[in-house]
């Protein structure tokens with residue numbers, strides 16, 4: 604695996620959260636930087652939840668300084684989930700059972716293998732960075748008492764494939780895949796990313812439920828639109844949803 608040109612890397616034995624570390628070091632960065640932690644003590648997940656990170660799992664944040672409007676910047680979550688999918692595929696030699704769950708989870712055999720959390724980091728007027736936090740259950744799955752009701756059951760790469768991958772090796776594969784998709788995004792825009800994402804999507808064409816803090820919408824998962832919204836065909840017509848948790 605070749606490390607992508609222009610990307611930096613730091614490996615920390617332990618940190619609170621790689622997202623917090625990203626916020627601390629962003630001012631000193633000259634270019635995109637991967638921060639890998641072999642252990643996180645205060646990992647964060649979407650919607651203010653904790654991310655439990657047993658030893659041997661993958662926890663990293665990529666800090667980039669993306670061009671373009673905020674709406675385009677957020678589409679990096681699709682770039683990142685595709686990269687995680689490809690890294691898993693290249694390291695295990697198979698794609699059976701791998702799928703992407705909107706907006707940015709990676710599933711394996713129907714269970715949650717990986718999650719992604721995007722945070723933008725401001726650094727003075729007009730300068731902003733994006734931190735892409737990625738957690739992958741390489742070795743272990745969080746205990747079930749840490750799970751919310753209705754959440755997709757967690758699985759690990761090891762439990763599902765019998766293949767043991769070290770976090771450092773996962774980073775090599777992930778960084779290469781991310782750089783490839785990022786290049787594609789920069790050159791051709793979101794469309795090829797959207798197409799590649801949809802080709803790997805879980806439950807496309809099936810009935811799913813999208814839940815926010817205030818609403819619940821059930822409908823057939825029709826597509827993801829050019830803005831990255833989830834498009835559902837519901838009893839009330841076609842609805843596009845910018846942010847929600849999805850339940851199958």
Ligand SMILES: O=C(O)CCCC[C@@H]1SC[C@@H]2NC(=O)N[C@@H]21
Pocket residue numbers: 619620621622623643645646647648649650654661662663664708717718719720736737738739
């Ligand atoms: O599924 C989710 O809700 C997103 C989970 C994101 C977890 C990763 S682990 C590396 C990075 N540091 C954190 O504190 N969180 C993200």
